[in-house]
Amino acid sequence: MPAVDRINRQWVLARRPIGQVRVEDFARRDGPVPVPDLAAGEILIRTLMIGFDPAQRGWMDEGASYMPPIAIGEPVRGSAAARVVASRNPVYPEGAVVRGLFSWQDYSVVALRGEPAPVLVAPDVTPEEALGVLGGASLTAHVGLNQVGGLRAGDTVLVSGAAGAVGSVAVQIARLRGARVIGIAGGAEKCRWLVKDYGADAAIDYRNGDVAERLAALAPNGIDLFFDNVGGETLEAGIAHIARFGRIVLCGAISGYNDVTPAPGPRNLSRLIAQRAEMRGFILLDHMDHVPAARAELTAWLRAGQLRYRVDIQQGFEAIPATFLRLFSSASQGKQLLRVE
Known part of the structure; x- marks a missing residue:
């Protein structure tokens, strides 16, 4: 059947979420598949699998x-793996699988102008x-x-959101680099993962204990490097226990992504002065x-059996919004993915 006769299913942003994101913030829309009358350099892709990240909420x-914010009525932007079904770009032959920042729809034309280029999947x-x-x-x-936090062998490293997609890999990288690693996660099961599966030296269950008290016991000499995915009270506890000349890397702040009114910031920023500590936010795009080099090293660790991971794979295009919401509850178990077909 010609591509023009098929349906292009889309999930678009129907309204801007207020507070907690809801399924009703999205709308299902169907349209024709883009006609593959491509300009030079363009490719037409069909989505195979979608990845979900808390940053999409922002x-x-x-x-x-x-x-830039996702426009109302626009397909929701997000990471995905897709197959090239038509191409006018020799770098991306038809049939190749690519990974990139695409959107919640079956088919997309990727123009490759002023946007991150898709990555060919081996x-x-x-x-x-x-x-x-x-x-x-x-x-x-x-x-x-490594590049932002200056990870060193012998560091005491704290990772918040440590059972998530970013945090669980951060725990393992720090361990592979010879650091002592403490992870913070929600629930006894995730804390068991951190120690048994990911090699953390200790884990703190923020739901069933006082994070600051546990840090005082586990890191009496302070935290050399804090990789924070959570913000809020967790960031405040990390600042309270930062070592002299320590480094804090701000990767995310998931605790506040659905707040209607932003929560007050950490009340103890002056401790950064006393400890001569650094705190820096970063975005991978920079x-x-x-x-x-990072991907090559991750691949080598993975193939050598030194890097472990969990994925939570949901099924079906209709489940996309509900799968995104799993990120903001205890439902998600590892990297949140959805197989389109």
Whole structure:
């Protein structure tokens, strides 16, 4: 059947979420598949698998950020693995699988002008690996720890959100680099993962204990490097226990992504002065020159059995919005993915 006769299913942003994101913030829309009358350099892709990241919640808000907001009525932007079904670009032959920042729809024309170029997925890499352990979350962990945080052997490293897609890889990278690692996660099961599966030296269950008290016991000499995915009270506890000349890397702040009114910031920022500590936010897009080397090292660790990961794969195009919401509950178990077909 010609591509023009098929349906292009889309999930678009129906309204800007207020507070907690809801399924009703999205709308299903069908349209024709883009006619593959491509301009030079363009490709037509069909989505195979979608990856979900907490940062997408921020892109749904109006206002300035490191990426433009998703427009009302526009397919929701997100990471995906897709097959090239038509191409006028020799770098991306028909039939190749690519990974990139695409959108919640079956078919997309990728113009490759003024946007990050898709990455060709090697034949021995599955879509799950391309979006998960070798995808943006793991690259964020690698770059954040090494290039931004200056990870060193012998550091005491604290990772919040440590059972998530970014945090679980950050824990393992720190361990592989010879650091002592403490992870923070929600629930006894996730804390068991951190120690048994990911090699953390200790885990703190923020739901069933006082994080600050546990840090005092586990890191009496302070935290050398804090990789924070959570913000809020967790960031405040990390600042309270930062070592002299310690480094804090701000990767995310998921605790506040659905707040209607922003929560007050950490009340103890003056401790950074006393400890001569650094605190820095970062976005992976600013460090793309380090991505090839980071991906190569992650791949080597994975194939050598030194890097473990979990994926939570949901099924079916209709389940896309509900799958995104799993990120903001205890439902998600590892990197959140959805297989379109």
